[in-house]
Amino acid sequence: LIHISSFSQKYEDIIINVEKNDYEKAFTQLFRYQQGNPDFPNVYFQLGNISYHWAINSDPLTDIKQTEYYIHNTKLFYGLFLSKLEDNDREVRRNEKIYKTVPELKNIDKISNTEAIDFVGKRLINIDEFDKKIHSIANLFHNSVDKYNQALYIFLSIIEKYDNLNDIYLEQKSSILKSTSDLIINFDSAIFFFNKYRQAIDEY
Secondary structure (H helix, E strand, O other), rough: OOOOOOOOOOHHHHHHHHHHHHHHHHHHHHHHHHHOOOOHHHHHHHHHHHHHHHEEEEEEEOOHHHHHHHHHHHHHHHHHHHHHHOOOHHHHHHHHHHHHHOOOHHOOOOOOOHHHHHHHHHHHHHHHHHHHHHHHHHHHHHHHOOOHHHHHHHHHHHHHHOOOOHHHHHHHHHHHHHHHHHHHHHHHHHHHOOOOHHHHHHOO
């Protein structure tokens, strides 16, 4: 574990919790620390890192709202970090030890604002791609369900009106022809979207 001689014991303890992957505790501590130190860039860097970790390790297929919340926080905290860094061109070089809590920066001898900005920039690109991917998957699933429900509604309407298949054949009205055509189209669409959804899941 690193030692941060230039910071209070309070912040050093927070960084230790980050390094121990005790993210729940560290996030709460960082958030409270930020309230008393709103211009300190590293606190937003750490909050962004934790939010990013939670986002990419969440399960958007069962709780997409939770994943969206983590994605939003990732973009928010990284954005605040970049904003705070603009007025402090030696921030990372001066406090490089507390920026080496991520593997991508840990082995760099002397890191500066440039390396930290590049790191955050790549993560923001990754989180944008992740955001688009999970919403694409969700849309395919919802489209499949929507088309299936429409097909089911038409089917139930038909069997409610007609006692058996012979009655349908005998009637041959334009209305029943349209209903059966709509039923086929919606059911085929449901299968199409569901297969696309399964393919997207396999590639996820």
